[in-house]
Amino acid sequence: MGTMVTQEAALTVDRAREAVTAAGLAPSLHNSQPWRWRLRQDALELSADLSRAVPVVDPDHRQLLISCGAALLNCWLSLRAAGLDVEVAELPDGPDISTGRLAVLRVVGRRPPCPTETTLAEAITRRHTDRRPFTAADLPTEVIRELRRAAEAEGCWLAWLTDPDARLELSVLLTRADWIETHDPAYQAELASWLREDPAAPDGIPRAATPVSEGPRRSEFPLRDFGGASGLPTSSAPGGPPAGAAGGAGAAAGDAGGGARLPESPEEAERRARETPVEHPSVLVIGTDADGPADRLRAGRALGRVLLAATAAGVATSPLGQAIDIEATRALVRRATGGSGHAQMILRAGYADPHTPPLPATNRRPVDDVLTIAADGPSPMARS
Numbered sequence: 001m002g003t004m005v006t007q008e009a010a011l012t013v014d015r016a017r018e019a020v021t022a023a024g025l026a027p028s029l030h031n032s033q034p035w036r037w038r039l040r041q042d043a044l045e046l047s048a049d050l051s052r053a054v055p056v057v058d059p060d061h062r063q064l065l066i067s068c069g070a071a072l073l074n075c076w077l078s079l080r081a082a083g084l085d086v087e088v089a090e091l092p093d094g095p096d097i098s099t100g101r102l103a104v105l106r107v108v109g110r111r112p113p114c115p116t117e118t119t120l121a122e123a124i125t126r127r128h129t130d131r132r133p134f135t136a137a138d139l140p141t142e143v144i145r146e147l148r149r150a151a152e153a154e155g156c157w158l159a160w161l162t163d164p165d166a167r168l169e170l171s172v173l174l175t176r177a178d179w180i181e182t183h184d185p186a187y188q189a190e191l192a193s194w195l196r197e198d199p200a201a202p203d204g205i206p207r208a209a210t211p212v213s214e215g216p217r218r219s220e221f222p223l224r225d226f227g228g229a230s231g232l233p234t235s236s237a238p239g240g241p242p243a244g245a246a247g248g249a250g251a252a253a254g255d256a257g258g259g260a261r262l263p264e265s266p267e268e269a270e271r272r273a274r275e276t277p278v279e280h281p282s283v284l285v286i287g288t289d290a291d292g293p294a295d296r297l298r299a300g301r302a303l304g305r306v307l308l309a310a311t312a313a314g315v316a317t318s319p320l321g322q323a324i325d326i327e328a329t330r331a332l333v334r335r336a337t338g339g340s341g342h343a344q345m346i347l348r349a350g351y352a353d354p355h356t357p358p359l360p361a362t363n364r365r366p367v368d369d370v371l372t373i374a375a376d377g378p379s380p381m382a383r384s
């Protein structure tokens with residue numbers, strides 16, 4: 001009997017591959033997927049893959065750690081959803097992420113998942129970054145409360161920016177960060193290196209994930225501008241990305257479908273701009289009390305959990321990372337939230353237009369590229 005229980009609780013290769021696949025579906029900066037996994041007898045180990053760092057925009061690996069934290073959460077949820085009891089040790093080798101492991105997830109037995117764990121695990125494959133305009137509907141406070149609980153469950157705080165002055169301040173910070181990045185050739189070159197024209201590319205940001213509206217994008221908050229960096233001609237901004245406040249990503253509108261379109265007259269463009277409603281998304285800031293590697297990992301877990309809880313609630317989201325990239329604006333974001341501690345991520349949240357098709361998933365690297373089986377790991381023949 002005893003051996004049967006052990007057998008059941010074991011972390012098999014199949015189970016580990018499933019968990020690492022779920023981990024890989026986590027969001028990451030520029031879809032860089034900066035993680036590596038190693039399977040031992042009863043544990044999965046997560047390490048940073050610094051060869052996939054994005055050094056210009058993320059020189060201190062903050063967003064790399066946040067990305068890895070989100071992957072860690074997914075891995076844990078996948079194991080929990082399968083009924084495994086898991087103990088997690090973070091940074092077991094100390095804070096140096098270039099040599100030490102980020103986390104070890106050890107399977108210590110069986111324990112049925114709670115309903116929240118099941119719900120969140122089921123949302124992993126349905127979560128996508130949705131950069132399209134949202135409808136005018138506000139998020140109900142119950143949903144905000146749920147998202148706040150999700151952040152708090154991972155030891156972080158979540159601020160919901162409702163005060164018009166705070167929202168304006170954040171919008172200004174995002175615009176300023178955007179302007180700085182738009183005018184930084186090193187930033188532009190790095191971003192371009194992560195944009196993918198080949199829809200089969202296993203990493204990076206595909207064209208289809210940065211949908212462009214047919215006219216100017218009108219939102220209170222500029223999205224990260226992926227359009228300008230590719231150097232592709234755009235129909236409404238032939239001179240390249242505008243740096244204007246109301247512009248942002250969508251203003252560099254092009255034709256994602258590649259179909260030919262007659263150029264619009266200035267009058268037509270102006271009329272459409274007038275008629276396009278301005279988007280007022282909900283804006284959430286996730287933060288931590290301190291700012292070491294463990295806090296950044298934690299922020300990643302919180303980001304992952306908030307995004308999955310949003311997905312489960314039918315809420316669409318996309319990170320507004322520009323103001324986090326730059327240390328000076330990041331500090332001011334914290335001030336805009338009125339909170340203490342450190343702002344780690346800004347999210348735009350709302351409802352997708354029910355008439356738009358579901359977002360296609362962006363690709364991930366194959367599991368064999370990110371998972372190695374240690375010499376003392378389980379035999380590939382051992383089945384779940």
Ligand SMILES: Cc1cc2nc3c(=O)[nH]c(=O)nc-3n(C[C@H](O)[C@H](O)[C@H](O)COP(=O)(O)O)c2cc1C
Binds near residue numbers: 129130
């Ligand atoms: C730390 C971090 C920062 C990000 N910053 C931005 C951003 O500034 N703008 C944006 O549109 N998406 C941002 N993203 C979303 C990623 O581009 C996205 O997760 C990735 O391309 C994979 O796509 P998916 O989320 O749809 O699976 C960020 C994600 C993470 C984890």
